[in-house]
Amino acid sequence: MKSGPLLSPTGGLRIGILGGGQLGRMLGLAGIPLGFRFLFLDPAPDACAAVTGDLLEAGFDDREAALELGRQVDVATFDFENVPESSARALSELCPLYPGSNALGASQDRLVEKDLLVSLGARVPLYHEVSSRTDLLDGLERLGYPAVLKTRRFGYDGKGQAVLRDAEDLERAWQKLGDSPLILEAFVPFEAECSLIGVRARDGDTRFWPLTGNVHLDGILALSKPGGFEAGLQAAAERIMTGLMDHLDYTGVLTIEFFLHDGELLFNEFAPRVHNSGHWTIDGAETSQFENHLRAISGLPLGATGLAAPSLMFNWIGQMPPLAGAMEIPGLHWHDYGKQPRPGRKIGHATLTAPSDEALWERAERLARIAGGKFPALLGKLFSEA
């Protein structure tokens, strides 16, 4: 671990971030124009956020490093919710940490998370705690096939989960996951997946971006398109998020993912942070999720969260499409995270904006053809939901 002053010696509020991935990088890019300086704690020497600040290279479970971060900054946050609660708590003794470690704790365990949302009145797909093989069999008895078996902790992007369609799937999944605390969830034959992103200031002021429709590929987000949902769904989603924010006395950006089923929103999970499905806000909203997160945690007034233009985000997973070809498309906003390409790794995204929905679809079809792979088909899926 490095010691001594880590932050560049220019003026402005010093922000510490646990995690130095693309979310940290985009927080840095949003915060530099506000005059803020950034210090990232991340175990990777090539953490891609470090181009926007300084890097404290250490493990997330390194309590001393978390304390060092706390000594160097004015306020801290995280770009990654699997930070050990103990590091977050140690850090929060030295400087304000937003959102608080309570939000981190609640989001890290799928069982605690679902119990909390049920207690707040949200509709949640049936679920069953699984600590033993007997629990799993009881759960399947109750929920029926198909169901989804998930680790309670450390799951993301479809990792740590398995769909169970029959007894054979059950055996395979139990072999793979049986050593961890688990949760069995009813399989929801959803019409669409969507997410609500909102932000709450230190003084309790809240704002919400429009509900965003999401399409996944192999468990990883592929496309996001804000807007187009009925006003009643937006209001219902905001009610649930407001309840959760108030319960946690939350500060910063919060994301809730929902399934849309039979015209109703079912809670899936929440993330106490800026979210991949909100990347379109950089180019398509009046204020981005990144700027508003920084405004919230630094005690500034929040910015407006309206849609500035019809927008659609493509996620680049494993490889970047050719930049020059994509840039021929009007309204194309490119975001390369500067990460080494690896299969299944999120290494960039692009947001298309357009003056109308028709122009947006035309541009999206061009970009899908350039990106190739499953994008043309996935775009069709988003179309059919729109």
Added chain:
Amino acid sequence: MKSGPLLSPTGGLRIGILGGGQLGRMLGLAGIPLGFRFLFLDPAPDACAAVTGDLLEAGFDDREAALELGRQVDVATFDFENVPESSARALSELCPLYPGSNALGASQDRLVEKDLLVSLGARVPLYHEVSSRTDLLDGLERLGYPAVLKTRRFGYDGKGQAVLRDAEDLERAWQKLGDSPLILEAFVPFEAECSLIGVRARDGDTRFWPLTGNVHLDGILALSKPGGFEAGLQAAAERIMTGLMDHLDYTGVLTIEFFLHDGELLFNEFAPRVHNSGHWTIDGAETSQFENHLRAISGLPLGATGLAAPSLMFNWIGQMPPLAGAMEIPGLHWHDYGKQPRPGRKIGHATLTAPSDEALWERAERLARIAGGKFPALLGKLFSEA
């Protein structure tokens, strides 16, 4: 001077920039999402652009440093046109430099610049070369009082110039400036000042942002508002810029400042770079001047240059207004350059965007009240020109 690898070892095109001020910083912020990496050459250890890249701390006249920059990058540019042509030429032997040193040379000498624009058919206020006191008296005979005496080289933001209204002004100005090669220019009682910013790609494709009205305070830009000029003026300005770009075989962003007098554009000066009067493009145009400059010099297709929303820029000179108060205003986009405040120093700007011109003026009046000083009066001046 440092040696060895200077650029962070992640992927992407390496861009070298002579100069590491706020223009370099905003180029960096625009280029990081494109996956680009930046190396700045600047004599100041606290060069404010360095937060977006690496810094080669050396003088602009340090030929060895310029060569080192050339060895480290794929393409080079500058954020400052008073770079010695010799450094630029040395650098351009090692890597492509855009715009070329010919543009740098032509822009560095007010006499060469005006002769060139006259030869290209632009209307230019009367001017007279001054190498001696006799020249000055001859010039005043020809142009009459009032007139403006300027150094041919190294002037910016009203520095190196004096308005001559009578013989007493003449004596004072000659004492101060007489040691340098000079130019005497007719004083233009202009109705408005405006600038055209355009960009030319390596393949000759050109785009222009809307003409922008500018208001100065003590020779330093204070306010800029794009749009509102007659189509005929836009076309005339584009014709002049196209001629200049073609003559210089230009690549990158180019700025021309004009006086509007008797309904006609008079050429004032050009800058072979992104320009303060184009900062509104970050938040108010389809593509910013910074991104399009990078697209041009790296051989990518240009982005659209239309106005995305009514916009108005306030320059922060010497001190920043209170951030929290300003941020209460909807459509406020803040840009703090992270520079030490000093009287007369450009340390930040803010751009207001709004859904209509009426809303823009209402927001601008709020911001002018918060900023205080001469801003309310200057805003009135922009109003009366609009």
